[in-house]
Each structure stands twice: as structure tokens, then as C-alpha cells.
Amino acid sequence: MNGTLYVVATPIGNLGDFSPRAQEILRKADLIAAEDTRHSAALLRHFGITTAMISLHEYNERRRAELLIARCREGLSVALISDAGTPLISDPGYRVVRQARHAGIEVLPIPGPCALVAALSVAGLPSDRFVFEGFLPAKTGARQTRLLQLAEESRTLIFYEAPRRLLETLQAMIEAFEPDREAVVARELTKRYETVQGGTLSFLLSWARQTPESSRGELVLLVHGAEKEQDTIQQEALRVLRPLVAILPLKQAVTLAVDITGFKKNRLYQLALELQAAKKH
Numbered sequence: 558m559n560g561t562l563y564v565v566a567t568p569i570g571n572l573g574d575f576s577p578r579a580q581e582i583l584r585k586a587d588l589i590a591a592e593d594t595r596h597s598a599a600l601l602r603h604f605g606i607t608t609a610m611i612s613l614h615e616y617n618e619r620r621r622a623e624l625l626i627a628r629c630r631e632g633l634s635v636a637l638i639s640d641a642g643t644p645l646i647s648d649p650g651y652r653v654v655r656q657a658r659h660a661g662i663e664v665l666p667i668p669g670p671c672a673l674v675a676a677l678s679v680a681g682l683p684s685d686r687f688v689f690e691g692f693l694p695a696k697t698g699a700r701q702t703r704l705l706q707l708a709e710e711s712r713t714l715i716f717y718e719a720p721r722r723l724l725e726t727l728q729a730m731i732e733a734f735e736p737d738r739e740a741v742v743a744r745e746l747t748k749r750y751e752t753v754q755g756g757t758l759s760f761l762l763s764w765a766r767q768t769p770e771s772s773r774g775e776l777v778l779l780v781h782g783a784e785k786e787q788d789t790i791q792q793e794a795l796r797v798l799r800p801l802v803a804i805l806p807l808k809q810a811v812t813l814a815v816d817i818t819g820f821k822k823n824r825l826y827q828l829a830l831e832l833q834a835a836k837k838h
Contacts, residue, residue, distance in 0.1 A: 560587070560629040562657045563636040564650065566643040566669030567600060569775070570748035579667050580604050587633035590625055592640045592649055613637065615649050622653045629662045636667075641775075643671040647691045647717050673715050676743035676777035679753050680713075683782065687713040693726060700726070704733035705827040709791055711782040720744070720772045727762040730780065732823055734758060739781040745774040794820055794828055802832045 563582050568574045583589060583606050590613040591597035597610060613621045625635050639648035657664050677684050690707070693716060694700045707714060718726050723742070730740070736759035743753045752771070754764060758780070765771045797817050801810035807829055814825045 558632055559660075559662045560631070560633040560635065561663045561665055562625070562629055562654065563634065563665050563667055564644050564654065565636050565638050565667040566671065567597075567638050567641060569641045569670045569672050569675065569746055570751075572600075572603065574670050574747060575600075575604065576667070576669050579669055580606065582667050583608055583636050583638070585634070586636035588625075588628060589636045589638060590621065590650075590653070591638050592644075596640050597638060608636070613649055613653065618649050618652050622656050625653055626656050626660055626662065629657060630660070641670075641672075643669065646671060646673065646689075670747070672717070672743075672746055672775065672777050675746050676741070676753075676779060677713070677715060680741040680743065680779045681755060682713045682739065682741060682779055684713065686711070686782075687715055689715045692717050692719070695722070697725075697729070701729055701733060701823075704729055705823060708733050708824055708827070709783050711784075713782050714780040716778040716780075718776045718778050720774060720776055723765055723772055723776060723778075724762065726778065727758060727765060731758045731762065734780065734783075735821070741779040742771065743777040743779065744771065746777070748774070750774065791828070794818060794825055795832070798825065798829055798832060802829050802836075807833060 563586065565579050565582055567579065583601065586608050589597070589608050589610045591610050592614050594610045594612050601608070611621070628635055637644050637650050637653060639650070644650040645654065654664055673689055677687060688710065693703055730738070737757045739755070740758050740761055741753060741755040742761055742765070745751050750770065754761065756764065794814065797814050798810065801813055805813070811822060811826045811829050814820070815822050
């Protein structure tokens with residue numbers, strides 16, 4: 558008989574959030590696959606859990622997946638944990654879970670803390686529809702391209718971000734989404750210095766500049782989706798851009814479209830690029 562692979566959520570800060578069921582699974586498992594064994598050792602030690610651990614991180618996941626699947630096929634139970642929160646959510650584990658399911662091994666979730674869900678629950682932004690984008694690209698150009706692609710997204714946008722990049726990311730969002738777009742910065746959730754700060758993107762940028770501690774700790778950044786009237790704006794922008802892109806160089810077409818519509822240059826430039834790409838296919 559095959560063993561079981563358990564996907565176990567661990568606290569994102571407050572140890573009181575570690576469920577009794579999760580603790581029991583980790584005690585009974587034959588092996589724990591942890592993102593960072595040194596980090597997880599402190600958690601396990603606090604709860605008196607002595608199960609053997611093996612590392613599973615982004616650099617060894619392909620190799621480790623084969624080993625863990627083999628252990629499950631031997632009838633052993635394996636528990637997968639990340640440094641904090643629910644595994645696979647911007648953390649390693651996807652390949653292991655996918656291969657386990659393909660191999661016919663039972664994969665069971667042991668639910669618990671998740672930073673993006675915790676942040677969304679207290680942000681005061683629409684929660685009936687949302688999209689999780691994880692970490693934005695670190696390079697300026699790639700990050701701006703991705704944000705422009707999301708400018709018309711009507712669902713609430715959720716990002717993880719490195720604290721040291723908060724200021725530049727807020728500035729990039731102002732350029733892509735407009736300064737008055739509503740957003741929330743949630744940092745150090747469930748921890749001693751937990752902060753949930755809302756406001757417009759321009760306000761949050763000013764707040765972050767004046768609040769040194771905002772650039773420390775774990776961050777979740779949430780942004781209100783584009784209002785529905787943005788669809789009408791995009792249709793008008795495309796109506797103006799199509800004939801211009803057909804006969805003029807890209808930059809000249811965008812400049813004229815800005816003069817005609819009064820819309821943001823960045824957004825019109827992105828639409829013009831999409832029109833130009835469509836012409837080539």
C-alpha cells in the first residue's frame with residue numbers, strides 16, 4: 558500500500574495558529590519535507606515534534622520529488638511544510654504534489670494559515686473575486702510590463718512583495734494603475750507589529766516613505782480592481798489607436814492618441830503594442 562503525502566499549513570507568525578491536527582500529522586509522519594530545515598526545526602522543537610526532516614526548496618525540488626514519491630510508494634507517510642503558511646503558495650512543493658497525484662498516491666491538505674487569505678479578510682477590498690499574482694518580477698522593465706497587463710483587471714489584485722522593494726513597487730503601481738487606485742499594505746500579519754494600512758496608492762507611497770518599519774517584515778500588497786467603466790475607456794482608446802497604429806510609427810501614434818483622448822500614455826502605449834503584435838499574426 559502507498560503511503561500518504563500531507564500538505565501541512567504552519568503559522569505565519571503567531572504560534573497559536575498551529576492547529577492541533579497539523580501538529581498531530583507532523584508527529585505521526587515518517588518524514589517531513591521542509592523548505593528550510595533549520596527554520597522549521599525551531600517550530601517543531603517548540604511543539605515537541607521529533608520527526609525526521611529533509612530539505613525541499615526551489616533548488617532541489619526536482620531531485621527531492623523522486624525521493625519523496627519513492628518513500629510514499631514504500632508505504633511511508635510524508636508531510637510537506639514551508640517556512641510559513643500554506644505550502645505551494647509562492648513556495649516549493651508543486652512538483653512533488655503533481656508527481657504524487659500522477660503516481661496514484663493520496664495527497665491530503667491539512668489547512669491553516671495563509672498570508673494572502675488573512676490579508677484579504679481584513680483589507681476591506683472586494684473579496685468575491687480576486688486574483689493572486691505572487692511576487693512581481695524584480696527587474697523594473699518586466700515589473701512594469703506585468704503591471705500594465707493588469708491595469709484593466711477588475712478583480713482585487715493580491716501580491717507578495719519583498720519589503721526592500723515596497724517603495725519602488727508602489728511607484729510602479731501609481732504609473733500603471735493611476736495614483737488614486739485604492740490599495741492596502743498588510744505587513745507582519747499575526748505578529749507583534751502587525752499593520753494593515755489602506756488608502757490610495759499615492760497615499761501609501763507617502764506613508765511608506767515616512768514609516769521606516771514599513772520596509773521590514775513580510776508584506777502582502779492588495780490593490781482594488783479597475784472599475785467597470787475602464788472597459789468603456791479601453792474601447793475608446795482602441796477606436797482612436799487602431800487607425801493611427803496602422804499608418805504611423807508607434808511612438809507618434811501614441812502621442813497623438815494621448816492628445817486626442819487625454820488618457821494615460823503608459824496605458825495607450827501598452828494597447829498600441831498589443832495592436833502592433835496582432836498585426837504581425
